[in-house]
Amino acid sequence: MDKERGNTQKKRNSSLYLPEVATLINKREMTPDDSFFEFQLKNRSLGHLPGQFAEISVPGIGEAPISISSPPSKSRKFEMVIRRVGSVTGALHALKVGDSAGIRGPFGAAFPMAALKGRNLLFISGGIGLVPARSAILYALEHRQDYKDIIILFGCREPAQRLFTDALAQWQKREDIIFHESVDRTNGAPWHGNVGVITTLLPKLGKVNPVDTYAIVVGPPVMYKYVIMGLHDMDFSDDHIILSLERRMKCGVGKCGHCQMNDKYVCRDGPVFNYDRIKHLQEAI
Amino acid sequence: MEILKISKEDFNSFIDEKRTASAPLEGPGDSISGHAEKWKTIGVVKKGANFVFAELNSAAELCLDYDVTVLPPKKYFLPPKETLLKFIPKKAESYAAVNHPGPIALIGVHHYDLAAIHLMDRAFSEGERDEHYMKRRENSVLIGIYPTKHYKYRFSSSVIRGQFRKAADIMLVAMNGFFVVEILTEKGKNYLQGAELQENDFSLADIEAAANKIKDDQKIPLPIELVPEFLEKNHDHSAWDYFGGKCFSCASCVLVCPTCYCFDVRDEVDLTLEAGKRVRTWDSCMLEDFALTGEGFNFRAGRGARFRHRIYRKGKHLFEKYGYFGCVGCGRCAGSCTAGIAGPVKVLKYMLEHKQ
Numbered sequence: 001m002d003k004e005r006g007n008t009q010k011k012r013n014s015s016l017y018l019p020e021v022a023t024l025i026n027k028r029e030m031t032p033d034d035s036f037f038e039f040q041l042k043n044r045s046l047g048h049l050p051g052q053f054a055e056i057s058v059p060g061i062g063e064a065p066i067s068i069s070s071p072p073s074k075s076r077k078f079e080m081v082i083r084r085v086g087s088v089t090g091a092l093h094a095l096k097v098g099d100s101a102g103i104r105g106p107f108g109a110a111f112p113m114a115a116l117k118g119r120n121l122l123f124i125s126g127g128i129g130l131v132p133a134r135s136a137i138l139y140a141l142e143h144r145q146d147y148k149d150i151i152i153l154f155g156c157r158e159p160a161q162r163l164f165t166d167a168l169a170q171w172q173k174r175e176d177i178i179f180h181e182s183v184d185r186t187n188g189a190p191w192h193g194n195v196g197v198i199t200t201l202l203p204k205l206g207k208v209n210p211v212d213t214y215a216i217v218v219g220p221p222v223m224y225k226y227v228i229m230g231l232h233d234m235d236f237s238d239d240h241i242i243l244s245l246e247r248r249m250k251c252g253v254g255k256c257g258h259c260q261m262n263d264k265y266v267c268r269d270g271p272v273f274n275y276d277r278i279k280h281l282q283e284a285i
Numbered sequence: 286m287e288i289l290k291i292s293k294e295d296f297n298s299f300i301d302e303k304r305t306a307s308a309p310l311e312g313p314g315d316s317i318s319g320h321a322e323k324w325k326t327i328g329v330v331k332k333g334a335n336f337v338f339a340e341l342n343s344a345a346e347l348c349l350d351y352d353v354t355v356l357p358p359k360k361y362f363l364p365p366k367e368t369l370l371k372f373i374p375k376k377a378e379s380y381a382a383v384n385h386p387g388p389i390a391l392i393g394v395h396h397y398d399l400a401a402i403h404l405m406d407r408a409f410s411e412g413e414r415d416e417h418y419m420k421r422r423e424n425s426v427l428i429g430i431y432p433t434k435h436y437k438y439r440f441s442s443s444v445i446r447g448q449f450r451k452a453a454d455i456m457l458v459a460m461n462g463f464f465v466v467e468i469l470t471e472k473g474k475n476y477l478q479g480a481e482l483q484e485n486d487f488s489l490a491d492i493e494a495a496a497n498k499i500k501d502d503q504k505i506p507l508p509i510e511l512v513p514e515f516l517e518k519n520h521d522h523s524a525w526d527y528f529g530g531k532c533f534s535c536a537s538c539v540l541v542c543p544t545c546y547c548f549d550v551r552d553e554v555d556l557t558l559e560a561g562k563r564v565r566t567w568d569s570c571m572l573e574d575f576a577l578t579g580e581g582f583n584f585r586a587g588r589g590a591r592f593r594h595r596i597y598r599k600g601k602h603l604f605e606k607y608g609y610f611g612c613v614g615c616g617r618c619a620g621s622c623t624a625g626i627a628g629p630v631k632v633l634k635y636m637l638e639h640k641q
């Protein structure tokens with residue numbers, strides 16, 4: 001299955017590393033550590049595909065790779081969810097509506113949404129993995145007639161960590177998709193849904209046709225191994241498993257070496273990979 | 286293009302003239318425009334017991350009869366620290382690229398270092414073109430030379446072929462009192478305009494013999510074509526634990542390597558807080574946090590795994606990507622490693638001797 005790519009950044013004669021200016025037009029807190037951001041570029045729309053990322057920066061603090069969470073239809077005003085873990089993500093959290101940030105991108109290989117037409121889609125998202133997966137989920141829902149069954153599984157550590165709670169509630173209600181959710185533990189919060197790691201949702205699906213279904217898996221590094229084992233139990237072949245991986249990144253364009261995983265550059269060859277193509281790489285999963 | 290010769294005295298006086306001359310407006314490269322700039326002239330000079338690339342104050346300082354320089358010349362194209370952008374803190378509108386390299390001539394670059402520059406040229410020009418590196422390269426003239434002295438760790442003959450000629454503008458061969466001058470590019474030809482070049486009367490066989498006069502003491506223990514597959518099969522070889530257990534993670538081997546180009550990018554702000562810059566600095570995959578991600582995940586946390594990655598990058602990944610062995614056999618890593626383990630020859634030999 002061939003990689004899909006959006007318009008990569010316009011050719012910039014002066015520097016590959018020169019960001020464009022984006023204005024923060026909307027921002028809200030989702031959890032104590034995660035906030036939702038909506039940005040607009042000055043002169044163009046970002047032109048991304050589902051699953052791509054951008055390098056976002058605050059001058060004086062630095063740059064960080066962040067997934068684009070909105071579907072391509074929302075590219076003029078695109079969305080991100082940023083978890084505060086350090087200096088750049090901290091500075092981004094301090095931005096106020098009307099402030100500007102630097103953007104380079106979009107970068108990376110996208111989810112192969114066109115090639116998946118006519119198939120069942122099984123989205124498995126853990127924690128902040130929902131952020132990149134959301135761009136593909138919303139794309140699939142916008143093009144609902146192009147796909148057969150759409151199944152969405154979401155799991156996170158505890159109820160307070162749930163992202164996009166409005167969307168989750170809507171997906172729960174929709175008749176034309178299957179949605180299941182789980183938390184690792186309730187941690188005292190009121191919760192009536194499943195408790196247990198995300199793989200405990202797989203048996204609830206009953207019979208899924210592994211030949212006609214593609215699994216799109218995004219989550220923390222520890223999740224992949226267990227989800228892949230679960231999918232194997234359901235007779236999924238490796239080329240029907242699509243993953244998005246996170247690595248440390250600096251340049252985003254295949255030069256700096258930080259994201260390298262064996263011979264692959266996660267920033268250019270990924271972050272989206274077909275499992276079949278990387279399962280032999282010792283540094284992958 | 287052409288083969289000529291020049292006496293060593295004439296060469297030196299030409300270099301001295303050049304040092305104070307302005308670079309012509311039309312070249313080299315396309316980015317010297319509007320005003321002429323002085324050539325920055327870099328050559329190999331003696332520093333204590335070692336040789337280094339340094340700016341020449343006089344051609345008399347040139348020391349082209351040398352074994353190896355401490356650092357490779359990559360620092361002129363990918364400086365240890367360089368400014369990519371300037372900005373006013375917190376004002377994203379103020380980002381501006383910084384990229385105005387002046388003309389530079391490098392004199393006395395050994396063929397293996399030229400091969401390494403050719404590999405870097407590929408890496409920085411292919412895919413997304415890195416103008417910071419490429420402008421520096423366009424504005425440079427590389428004058429190469431074949432080694433005239435032994436270096437006990439060198440094994441370049443077993444890992445490089447003719448690719449060094451793709452980076453060189455001019456190649457020199459030292460021959461009793463003269464340099465045979467092989468001009469390889471238009472840029473090289475322009476640079477030499479005004480030099481007292483004479484017709485070459487040495488035979489090609491003699492030139493060839495002089496160019497290849499120094500034989501390496503070491504060589505890679507198997508043909509380079511076989512290395513990628515050999516490494517592929519030996520991902521779990523005991524060598525990685527063995528070398529990982531001895532490695533100090535000091536990164537010297539990467540620092541001195543002409544084909545290591547990984548970098549870090551970070552922001553620096555002036556004390557006034559009114560101006561800042563985004564800088565790129567050399568980085569190293571041998572350091573523990575090179576691959577550490579935001580939430581503390583590190584898929585190359587062990588020293589053995591990092592040691593393996595460095596070897597794989599040279600012997601497999603870069604080779605498969607660019608068609609040239611990713612190590613040019615300069616031997617600097619072997620010479621600079623306190624633990625005495627960094628040299629690819631040693632590593633491959635160990636792997637062959639200790640099957641698994």
Ligand SMILES: Cc1cc2nc3c(=O)[nH]c(=O)nc-3n(C[C@H](O)[C@H](O)[C@H](O)COP(=O)(O)OP(=O)(O)OC[C@H]3O[C@@H](n4cnc5c(N)ncnc54)[C@H](O)[C@@H]3O)c2cc1C
Pocket residue numbers: 053062063064065066067068080081082083084085086087088089090128131132245246247248249250271574577578579580581
């Ligand atoms: C393709 C991709 C998509 C991502 N998408 C999102 C997203 O949608 N939302 C989100 O919140 N985060 C996302 N991340 C993670 C995010 O890039 C990092 O959390 C961020 O770079 C940390 O930067 P910092 O300056 O805040 O942290 P720092 O202060 O630099 O350090 C805190 C920690 O982050 C690590 N770190 C530093 N730089 C990076 C880096 N470039 N990449 C990864 N870790 C780093 C450090 O090793 C340290 O452990 C994504 C990462 C990648 C590679």
Ligand code: SF4
Pocket residue numbers: 531532533534535536537538539571621622623624625626627
């Ligand atoms: S191999 Fe040698 S030079 Fe390289 S990091 Fe280890 S101890 Fe340092």
Ligand code: SF4
Pocket residue numbers: 538541542543544545599611612613614615616617618619628629
């Ligand atoms: S790996 Fe060692 S011998 Fe090979 S090019 Fe780098 S420093 Fe030279």
Ligand code: FES
Pocket residue numbers: 248249250251252253254255256257258259260265266267268
């Ligand atoms: S982020 Fe620099 S090579 Fe991938």
